Amino acid sequence: MPENLKSALPDFVRNEVVRDLKHRDDDGKPKEGVFMEILCGAAFLRPLGAGCEWTTGPDQLRRCDPREIAPGTGSSPQRRPMFPEPA
Numbered sequence: 001m002p003e004n005l006k007s008a009l010p011d012f013v014r015n016e017v018v019r020d021l022k023h024r025d026d027d028g029k030p031k032e033g034v035f036m037e038i039l040c041g042a043a044f045l046r047p048l049g050a051g052c053e054w055t056t057g058p059d060q061l062r063r064c065d066p067r068e069i070a071p072g073t074g075s076s077p078q079r080r081p082m083f084p085e086p087a
Contacts, residue, residue, distance in 0.1 A: 018062060020032070
């Protein structure tokens with residue numbers, strides 16, 4: 001991967017949940033997956049539940065906004081909202 005592209009990418013943390021803009025779910029929304037690593041120019045993601053791992057371009061990944069994420073949907077503390085909505 002060219003250095004200028006690598007420096008433009010966010011520093012994703014292993015096990016961070018990210019959105020893959022290239023792959024879509026049944027509703028047409030970007031697919032969410034657990035970031036594992038970037039190897040040979042491809043980002044490796046695991047599904048949140050069960051299923052097959054997949055690869056995508058690192059430039060297709062975006063961080064999830066904590067306010068949009070339901071608590072308890074993943075093992076990473078980054079999956080819980082920082083400022084939960086009052087009931």
